[in-house]
Amino acid sequence: MKTNLDNLDIQIIDLLEEDGRASAKSIALKLGITEVTASKRISKIIKGDHCKVVAIADFEKCGFKFLLPMGIKVHGKQLEQVAEKISSLDAVYSVSAVSGIQDLEILCATKTLDETVQLLDVILPSIKGIKSITPAISSKVYKFQTDWAPLGND
Amino acid sequence: MIDDIDSKIIKLLGKDARMPNNQIAKAIKVSEGTIRNRIAKLLNQKIINISLIRNVNQMNNPGIAFIGLDVEASLKEKIAKQLSRMPEVRFVSTLMGRHDLMAFVLAENAAELSHILYQKIASIEGVRFTESSIGLKYFKYDYKWGRLVDE
Numbered sequence: 281m282k283t284n285l286d287n288l289d290i291q292i293i294d295l296l297e298e299d300g301r302a303s304a305k306s307i308a309l310k311l312g313i314t315e316v317t318a319s320k321r322i323s324k325i326i327k328g329d330h331c332k333v334v335a336i337a338d339f340e341k342c343g344f345k346f347l348l349p350m351g352i353k354v355h356g357k358q359l360e361q362v363a364e365k366i367s368s369l370d371a372v373y374s375v376s377a378v379s380g381i382q383d384l385e386i387l388c389a390t391k392t393l394d395e396t397v398q399l400l401d402v403i404l405p406s407i408k409g410i411k412s413i414t415p416a417i418s419s420k421v422y423k424f425q426t427d428w429a430p431l432g433n434d
Numbered sequence: 435m436i437d438d439i440d441s442k443i444i445k446l447l448g449k450d451a452r453m454p455n456n457q458i459a460k461a462i463k464v465s466e467g468t469i470r471n472r473i474a475k476l477l478n479q480k481i482i483n484i485s486l487i488r489n490v491n492q493m494n495n496p497g498i499a500f501i502g503l504d505v506e507a508s509l510k511e512k513i514a515k516q517l518s519r520m521p522e523v524r525f526v527s528t529l530m531g532r533h534d535l536m537a538f539v540l541a542e543n544a545a546e547l548s549h550i551l552y553q554k555i556a557s558i559e560g561v562r563f564t565e566s567s568i569g570l571k572y573f574k575y576d577y578k579w580g581r582l583v584d585e
Contacts, residue, residue, distance in 0.1 A: 336484075342441070367574035373576035377572075428490050
């Protein structure tokens with residue numbers, strides 16, 4: 281849902297983009313507003329649907345060696361159920377229904393080759409309704425930008 | 435590498451990076467000083483970064499495309515870098531299997547998306563074949579994970 285932001289909100293968002301943990305006090309100082317106003321606006325912006333300030337952790341440095349962008353084909357009517365089932369797996373961090381040759385595009389992260397094999401050969405094939413799995417392993421990530429995302433599915 | 439305390443901190447900051455240190459300290463039962471040091475370490479070692487993520491539903495009619503590319507082998511790295519320089523391209527990776535490269539594109543609307551797919555990307559030298567899928571519905575997106583790539 282779209283909600284309206286005024287000029288002050290946008291200025292606050294810009295400052296949070298530079299430093300997500302900036303205190304209300306420092307934001308207030310920079311924009312020449314009171315700390316109370318700053319802190320009210322910040323909670324409005326974050327509790328609303330606009331944006332989130334979060335820590336993004338690096339897969340690889342957290343021990344996930346394999347990033348797997350996979351395409352999944354599903355038997356017709358079962359798309360939603362299959363998507364929900366796949367979404368419930370911990371190794372899967374993004375699931376999108378798509379138009380095109382594939383029905384679902386998913387991204388998974390695993391720590392070991394064994395875990396990867398388990399996911400590809402045991403866990404995913406056991407989900408009823410999956411017609412085919414087209415796996416791939418990401419060999420080098422050149423760009424991974426996260427300033428826009430579909431929020432609010434959690 | 436990260437230990438148990440680090441992963442607990444990452445989990446909490448992954449939901450709300452503005453959570454004050456004293457609250458994090460209380461939640462995972464260590465001192466506030468430890469939290470302060472750990473967060474500084476995680477940031478310095480580029481294990482995490484603090485980001486503002488905007489909700490795509492605030493765009494008018496956002497279009498997301500997942501593109502697999504088959505390219506001339508000798509030009510793979512060059513094309514990956516070229517794609518990375520395009521602001522609409524959000525994710526670029528070389529692949530083992532499926533395609534040579536994969537890219538995700540986010541555009542403000544369908545017209546812009548088609549321009550990027552059929553004009554900008556298709557005209558890159560060495561791109562032999564592309565297969566695009568357009569996002570229809572997003573079931574899961576765990577934004578707390580990413581690759582922190584130096585640009």
